[in-house]
Amino acid sequence: xxxxxxxxxxxxxxxxxxxxxxxxxxxxxxxxxxxxxxxxxxxxxxxxxxxxxxxxxxxxxxxxxxxxxxxxxxxxxxxxxxxxxxxxxxxxxxxxxxxxxxxxxxxxxxxxxxxxxxxxxxxxxxxxxxxxxxxxxxxxxxxxxxxxxxxxxxxxxxxxxxxxxxxxxxxxxxxxxxxxxxxxxxxxxxxxxxxxxxxxxx
Ligand code: TYD
Numbered sequence: 001x002x003x004x005x006x007x008x009x010x011x012x013x014x015x016x017x018x019x020x021x022x023x024x025x026x027x028x029x030x031x032x033x034x035x036x037x038x039x040x041x042x043x044x045x046x047x048x049x050x051x052x053x054x055x056x057x058x059x060x061x062x063x064x065x066x067x068x069x070x071x072x073x074x075x076x077x078x079x080x081x082x083x084x085x086x087x088x089x090x091x092x093x094x095x096x097x098x099x100x101x102x103x104x105x106x107x108x109x110x111x112x113x114x115x116x117x118x119x120x121x122x123x124x125x126x127x128x129x130x131x132x133x134x135x136x137x138x139x140x141x142x143x144x145x146x147x148x149x150x151x152x153x154x155x156x157x158x159x160x161x162x163x164x165x166x167x168x169x170x171x172x173x174x175x176x177x178x179x180x181x182x183x184x185x186x187x188x189x190x191x192x193x194x195x196x197x198x199x200x201x202x
Contacts, residue, residue: 004085008096011134012164013153014144016183021092023191035084038094040072042080054150062108069100074122098170106166107159133167134183
């Protein structure tokens with residue numbers, strides 16, 4: 001592995017991606033320098049944006065919501081992800097550009113070309129080396145999220161069906177970068193599959 005690696009973990013709420021990210025971090029930390037991070041709200045300014053995005057109790061227009069996620073991303077890429085990858089670290093990121101495509105694009109019906117353009121602007125053109133999409137049906141997802149829902153999680157079943165479908169489309173159209181994983185399987189089985197995608201990159 002010459003440079004660092006940038007791996008993103010994606011999927012609908014309650015898909016199990018954060019559990020897998022922790023397992024991967026623990027496994028890779030034995031031999032590599034690993035950074036765990038997330039969007040929205042990894043650190044500093046991002047934490048303030050996250051507070052608005054997840055807890056603001058008034059209405060947020062879909063375009064405003066998109067710009068807030070993108071603002072968080074621009075800061076995150078420049079402050080955390082790029083410097084870490086450039087210095088040879090493995091960056092594991094809980095959600096990134098594909099969340100905006102799935103949630104604001106497919107979920108909120110914002111034009112996908114516009115989202116792609118803005119994502120590219122926010123990331124300075126940087127792309128993940130690998131994206132893992134953890135797929136679960138919405139019934140399972142909702143059961144895992146439970147009753148204490150944040151602003152995004154209160155979107156309703158139809159919204160989440162569109163988001164899930166968005167992820168399936170992303171995986172279909174960008175199958176080289178994006179790997180789709182059946183996340184209804186056991187944690188161990190899913191982890192084995194996850195490692196099968198990561199180890200060839202090391
Ligand atoms: P978070 O608590 O991090 O949820 P999770 O553990 O499921 O990742 O909340 C992030 C929420 O923000 C989640 O509902 C997905 C949503 N989101 C978007 O709608 N667009 C985005 O670009 C990002 C990064 C997240």
